[in-house]
Amino acid sequence: MYPTKNSLDAVLKSRTVIPRWKPPHQAVETYSADKAQLLRRSVLGDPWIKHLEATFDQFPSPHTANELYETALLYGRAEDLPPSVKKQVEKLRDTMKWSCSNPEQDTFVLGDNVDVHETAARQEIRLLRRKLTANQNLPFCWSELARNFLIVGKQDKAVRCMQAALQLAKHNRYLCRAATRLFVHVKDPGQALYLLRSEPTIKSDPWLLAAEIATSSVIGKQSQFLDAAKRLMTSSDFKDNEITELAAAVGTVELSHGVAKHAKALFNRSLRAPTDNSLAQAQWAAERDTKIVIPVSAWKTPASYEAKTLLSRQARNWPDALQACAAWLTDEPFSIRPALIGSYIGFRPESYVMAEQFASAGLRCDPTNVGLLNNRAVARAYQGKIKEAYTDVRVALNQMPARDNPHLMATLGLIAFRSDMPDLGRECYKQCIAWFSDAKERSSVAVAILHLSREEIRIDRSSIPRSIEMAERITKLPVAMQQPEIIGMAELLLEEAHSATTPYQASHGLGVVAPASSNDIQHYASLFHVPDKAKQLALRLGDFSGIM
Amino acid sequence: MCAAVTSSGNGAAEKLVGLTLLDKWKVNQRVRHDDGMSGSSRAACYRAVSSSGESAFVKAFDFRRQELSGDTDSLERMVREYNFERNVHYYCIEQGVSRVTRIYGADKVLIDGEAVHFLICEWANKCLREHQPPGNGEILPSERFAALKDTAAALAQLHQAKVAHQDLKPSNAMCSDTGLVKLTDLGSSSCEIINAPPHDLDCLVGQPNYAPYELLYEYPPTNWRRRRFGCDLFLLGNLCFTSFVGGSLSLLALHAIPIQLRHTKFSGDYAEVMPHLIEAHELIIPNILRGKVPEPLLDEVAQIVTSLCHPDPLRRGHSKNLQSLNNQFGLERFITKFNLLTHKAKLLHRVSH
Numbered sequence: 001m002y003p004t005k006n007s008l009d010a011v012l013k014s015r016t017v018i019p020r021w022k023p024p025h026q027a028v029e030t031y032s033a034d035k036a037q038l039l040r041r042s043v044l045g046d047p048w049i050k051h052l053e054a055t056f057d058q059f060p061s062p063h064t065a066n067e068l069y070e071t072a073l074l075y076g077r078a079e080d081l082p083p084s085v086k087k088q089v090e091k092l093r094d095t096m097k098w099s100c101s102n103p104e105q106d107t108f109v110l111g112d113n114v115d116v117h118e119t120a121a122r123q124e125i126r127l128l129r130r131k132l133t134a135n136q137n138l139p140f141c142w143s144e145l146a147r148n149f150l151i152v153g154k155q156d157k158a159v160r161c162m163q164a165a166l167q168l169a170k171h172n173r174y175l176c177r178a179a180t181r182l183f184v185h186v187k188d189p190g191q192a193l194y195l196l197r198s199e200p201t202i203k204s205d206p207w208l209l210a211a212e213i214a215t216s217s218v219i220g221k222q223s224q225f226l227d228a229a230k231r232l233m234t235s236s237d238f239k240d241n242e243i244t245e246l247a248a249a250v251g252t253v254e255l256s257h258g259v260a261k262h263a264k265a266l267f268n269r270s271l272r273a274p275t276d277n278s279l280a281q282a283q284w285a286a287e288r289d290t291k292i293v294i295p296v297s298a299w300k301t302p303a304s305y306e307a308k309t310l311l312s313r314q315a316r317n318w319p320d321a322l323q324a325c326a327a328w329l330t331d332e333p334f335s336i337r338p339a340l341i342g343s344y345i346g347f348r349p350e351s352y353v354m355a356e357q358f359a360s361a362g363l364r365c366d367p368t369n370v371g372l373l374n375n376r377a378v379a380r381a382y383q384g385k386i387k388e389a390y391t392d393v394r395v396a397l398n399q400m401p402a403r404d405n406p407h408l409m410a411t412l413g414l415i416a417f418r419s420d421m422p423d424l425g426r427e428c429y430k431q432c433i434a435w436f437s438d439a440k441e442r443s444s445v446a447v448a449i450l451h452l453s454r455e456e457i458r459i460d461r462s463s464i465p466r467s468i469e470m471a472e473r474i475t476k477l478p479v480a481m482q483q484p485e486i487i488g489m490a491e492l493l494l495e496e497a498h499s500a501t502t503p504y505q506a507s508h509g510l511g512v513v514a515p516a517s518s519n520d521i522q523h524y525a526s527l528f529h530v531p532d533k534a535k536q537l538a539l540r541l542g543d544f545s546g547i548m
Numbered sequence: 549m550c551a552a553v554t555s556s557g558n559g560a561a562e563k564l565v566g567l568t569l570l571d572k573w574k575v576n577q578r579v580r581h582d583d584g585m586s587g588s589s590r591a592a593c594y595r596a597v598s599s600s601g602e603s604a605f606v607k608a609f610d611f612r613r614q615e616l617s618g619d620t621d622s623l624e625r626m627v628r629e630y631n632f633e634r635n636v637h638y639y640c641i642e643q644g645v646s647r648v649t650r651i652y653g654a655d656k657v658l659i660d661g662e663a664v665h666f667l668i669c670e671w672a673n674k675c676l677r678e679h680q681p682p683g684n685g686e687i688l689p690s691e692r693f694a695a696l697k698d699t700a701a702a703l704a705q706l707h708q709a710k711v712a713h714q715d716l717k718p719s720n721a722m723c724s725d726t727g728l729v730k731l732t733d734l735g736s737s738s739c740e741i742i743n744a745p746p747h748d749l750d751c752l753v754g755q756p757n758y759a760p761y762e763l764l765y766e767y768p769p770t771n772w773r774r775r776r777f778g779c780d781l782f783l784l785g786n787l788c789f790t791s792f793v794g795g796s797l798s799l800l801a802l803h804a805i806p807i808q809l810r811h812t813k814f815s816g817d818y819a820e821v822m823p824h825l826i827e828a829h830e831l832i833i834p835n836i837l838r839g840k841v842p843e844p845l846l847d848e849v850a851q852i853v854t855s856l857c858h859p860d861p862l863r864r865g866h867s868k869n870l871q872s873l874n875n876q877f878g879l880e881r882f883i884t885k886f887n888l889l890t891h892k893a894k895l896l897h898r899v900s901h
Contacts, residue, residue: 024824025806032816033808041766042812048756058580063677063718070757070799074764076812092683092794131831138827169823 647702672722683794712776785856
């Protein structure tokens with residue numbers, strides 16, 4: 001049962017290089033640039049350009065200019081053409097009313113507005129449906145439709161669309177990896193493995209092999225292609241950027257087996273030319289094994305938002321972490337991980353709005369995710385939106401597994417505090433702390449105590465010295481070293497303690513409309529499946545010094 | 549092609565004006581100089597007239613320049629290309645290929661003590677690029693379809709004779725006075741019967757902006773017919789597209805796929821790019837042709853272009869031909885279609901006016 005499936009600990013505990021799923025024009029697996037071959041290929045156009053230039057000089061008509069322009073454009077040399085040619089071509093194309101343009105690149109602005117994905121996805125779905133109604137033979141439109149359906153939380157439709165795409169373009173690497181991601185996302189990794197293993201090139205394609213090894217890790221099994229992967233990595237047929245995810249996948253397996261030396265060597269190999277995914281994997285691994293060092297040059301990897309989120313989180317640089325996380329969510333709007341992490345690390349007052357937006361964005365893809373509902377309830381409670389926070393907790397508690405989740409009980413305690421029911425809140429916190437303690441979830445114990453102390457300071461100035469002492473003790477705990485948020489929250493508590501000048505007054509609670517009666521909250525608190533041992537421990541709990 | 553130009557050099561090949569070749573053709577006008585693809589196979593082109601007033605096209609080769617420069621590799625290649633072009637022209641006459649500009653003769657002439665080799669071919673007034681400027685909306689669709697039908701018929705004749713043209717483009721389809729379209733410039737062709745010319749070793753033959761994708765990506769099919777005839781089919785489809793639109797399909801499709809997959813950026817397997825190109829075709833062809841082709845004929849034209857220019861050489865050709873065992877690249881059905889489209893377009897024009 002522990003740690004709870006949707007907690008930050010659980011999210012960060014394991015990570016594999018399951019393929020990223022981006023639109024086709026951003027897909028990293030389609031990059032293959034052998035410079036020598038491309039140089040030779042680009043030179044093939046030179047004699048033709050020269051020949052057509054000579055033809056244009058002799059017969060300077062718009063059509064000879066157009067042929068020259070097209071050939072030059074094909075080899076990326078259109079800029080070098082004389083203005084006379086370009087002028088003729090422009091004139092011609094104006095009369096023909098068409099132009100040759102690059103496909104539109106997705107652009108996004110980093111900011112705190114992370115709540116826009118659903119609208120964009122719905123627009124995109126309308127557009128793609130229109131295209132597919134006119135012509136169904138468009139595999140990448142189907143896969144994009146699947147991706148957008150996933151963003152709006154329609155998983156069944158996404159799977160059906162992806163199956164159509166796979167039928168239309170069999171054995172396409174991009175689609176195969178995208179489907180892998182989709183099947184893992186909808187918790188059907190077996191289907192992903194079946195698809196990958198039925199690919200004819202599975203043993204010779206490093207991208208597919210990396211996906212297979214990572215997917216096998218997700219279901220806790222060892223890939224049957226590890227030997228093939230090791231052979232591939234020693235082969236000179238592949239360049240560093242093609243091997244990077246495979247090396248990271250095998251490195252992760254080695255790390256989980258405790259073979260740190262091999263893992264380090266593999267991650268070093270992976271970091272020679274990382275993708276955003278393999279860089280994030282390396283950052284995740286570096287947090288677990290300090291011998292894995294990421295070179296500075298690796299941080300130039302484009303779109304490495306997840307890695308930057310993890311790095312900023314470790315450095316307790318919360319604004320940067322939130323910004324990188326927002327970019328990560330924009331990059332992978334259907335993914336729950338950025339939403340969970342973003343809504344958790346936005347624990348400072350200035351980030352409550354953003355934390356709520358992160359959680360809301362994640363809940364659009366997975367409306368019953370208990371972790372996200374809990375994080376949103378916390379963010380809302382701190383903003384004074386008690387009624388909405390209470391609704392989130394109740395929605396979560398409608399699912400039976402949520403009743404095994406002590407985090408939700410702590411949130412109910414927070415809501416009780418904010419609803420002017422401090423005794424009830426204290427009782428909830430006490431029970432959940434005992435519950436965490438019983439489950440040996442030390443980091444959650446520390447976080448719950450910090451949240452409780454913040455509430456105590458808020459209502460009673462006399463508790464400040466005790467809370468400060470508690471926060472200082474928590475920052476020295478080994479568990480605080482593992483979870484940067486604990487130190488961050490302790491620092492926040494100290495800031496609030498030092499700035500708290502106004503004592504609690506009865507009027508403090510005025511204006512706050514309690515979302516429910518105390519009996520109602522008590523009823524919900526009683527729904528939790530608190531273990532008997534934890535209940536007994538809660539009775540014995542005093543000021544938590546013992547538990548610390 | 550018929551515009552006169554002044555001499556650009558002083559090699560022996562530049563001095564043919566005024567001479568009578570093969571005792572029949574009096575060279576009276578310099579029309580262009582052709583530096584060839586590498587700038588080495590330099591040729592001077594002339595118009596010659598017979599005593600009966602018939603015109604001919606003369607292409608004079610300057611081998612001496614190569615010999616003097618000491619570049620024997622280039623000289624050898626040039627001589628072999630010249631020999632191949634001459635032989636393939638004679639071979640076409642032997643095989644009764646009537647829809648290719650015919651050769652009248654080939655010989656050498658001594659000028660200032662230097663031998664100048666020349667080919668004399670049939671003269672055509674205008675190429676398709678000038679007669680029916682691509683993308684020009686004033687040209688009647690029926691005329692374009694008729695020209696495409698003739699071009700397809702010419703290609704079919706060549707294929708029947710086991711020759712692949714490989715450089716079909718608007719400037720290589722010539723319109724005679726009778727309106728009949730003939731193909732010219734067999735310099736890039738290949739023949740199953742004649743010894744392979746040097747360009748047979750090159751992956752990309754023909755003008756790149758019209759070329760099929762598999763050649764741009766250097767993934768040519770290994771089967772001779774699939775590679776050469778498949779290329780011709782693509783070029784015919786591209787000619788159809790270019791005639792109506794004014795721009796090449798190859799270029800447009802390559803600009804519609806993810807940038808990292810373009811042939812100048814991607815060195816991986818062509819199979820990875822193919823589905824993107826197929827999708828680009830599905831989106832581009834009907835959309836761009838709309839408004840350029842009469843609406844009632846749009847689907848048929850789009851279908852022709854799609855099947856002729858299929859990015860997968862294994863799936864290129866008429867759907868019924870693809871089902872047959874040995875006739876994937878048969879053009880007869882396309883000739884019939886273009887013929888039918890010519891009549892339909894004429895009818896539509898008559899109805900609308």
